[in-house]
Amino acid sequence: MIENKESVFVRELSASLRKQGFHVRTEVSNMGQSADLVATRGRWVTIIEAKLGDWKRAIAQCRAHEHIADYICIALGSVSVSDRLRDTASELGYGVIHYNRSVKRFDWVLRPKLNRAVWRPQRKYWANMVRKQNYGN
């Protein structure tokens, strides 16, 4: 199968996160959606929606992750990060990661805030479900 640009982007982001000590799973289901990346370190769960351009769609997808993730981020592969995205993410407490093409590096534009809207029963149910899945990555 030919990989599209977004899946290559997700793969590179996964590698970068693993180097930072995260345990990374990709395409993890959550309440009828599929999260691009779930990065865990210790007991903390970070969900990342990766997009090459359409950050508004990423924001919409992140809403469901608020029930289960301690931190929520958007990773963007576009040339630049707009002020509007920065403001929206800041308001929602989401982090923003940008891929710097010139140096081939992922940079933090905005660090995420701890999400306090987690619904513990949903988180527990989701975590059990993820454990049962055979995530090859």
Added chain:
Amino acid sequence: MAIEHWMMFGTFAEQRHFVYPDRTTYQGTILNGNMVAHAPDGLAAFLLEKTAGLSYIIDPMTHAFQHHPRFVSDSDGKPKSSIQALAEQYGSLLTDIVGKRPLVPRDLRDSVALNDLVKNCLAFQSEKLSQVMASRDAMKYLDNANVQLKPAALVAPYFYMTETSYRDWLPICVNAAQQARKLFPTSRLFTSVVVNQGLLLNDDALESVSTQLSGLDVDGYLLWIDNLDEQRAGSSVLNQVLMLSRALRKNKSRPVINLHGGYFSILAAGALGDEAFSGVTHGPEFGEFRSVIPVGGGIPIARYYLPQLHARVRYRDMVRILGATGWRESAAIFHSNVCDCLECKETINGNIQNFLEFGRGNVRGVRRSGGMVRIEYPTAEAKMHCLRHYLQRKRIEYQFAATASKEQLLENLQNGFKQLEEVVGLDGVSHLQLWQDVLNPVAHA
């Protein structure tokens, strides 16, 4: 005043829902003619043994033959077996063309051809199921007085009309209903009015359809507006639907059953809509609006019917709404603010964490352009919880719309708007305001 509560029969897997919450909930069921032609034994058993004599009307589905054959064909390009079986019931005109070309008005301008179709179509409705039912062993054990062997009404052949096609199809529909009356003079006879939203917004077209069909010597109507999602429809369309239905009703002297309707239609059938419909039909789950030309599904997701919005809400959105409103603090708070139906009480069982049961899923891999993704599909149990809660709420809605005062009905809509505007946004609640404006225009004049 009672509002007739009809439910559309979809699949045999849904049979048990026709006696839920109880056997008295539904006035009757609408059966698609192609299913009757294809599986008369199963449907006879359903009507006799599963529901012990539920009233029924057979939708003759004659419009299925006017669409391009690909819409009624299977993946091999052959007509679906149920459509082929229906064509065989209706005679050579349809068996000659089914799967090859669409039926066009010209085919039915010949009065002999139309007469044959009408005769076969009505005989099929009158006899097909009743004969099978009469021959079943179960008849020995049932009280004959309570068993409805014949359909509650026969439906004349009908065709889907748009603002561009009504000039050709309307005379056919009128002739078909007139022929049906001549051939079956003593039968309770309905005709179906199936139109698109464009026709409703075209004054000349609506006037023609309304005048000619309301002038027919028939006992009632089935009404189906193509793909009319009441929660997204504008006021112009909703107002025109009411206008058409009231014209057909002739001062409430004749029944008009909306074949696919939600809470707006239920309200319209009650005091708030001055009984614009006599009854409203919905499916066990996905039947509050439907396209005349069938379209494919999508990935199923769990949806919880939120009584305040009178809408089915995705489970993940429901969890967010419950969090934002504080309604998931405890089971008691949930029941007093959201729903205290039997299904919710049994499922939540005193512990709000059990709301999860409405959203449980199994993960399966789905191939997408970027590779495999894992998507959570609702479990059979989660779907059942959502469905039973939905059916409980529907019964409550029909009873409420039929018995509450106008003030109570309006207050209910206003409360939903106020409670949830800041949680789901104006777009998520604006239908509640629009329904008030349409159904109670004086208050907003």
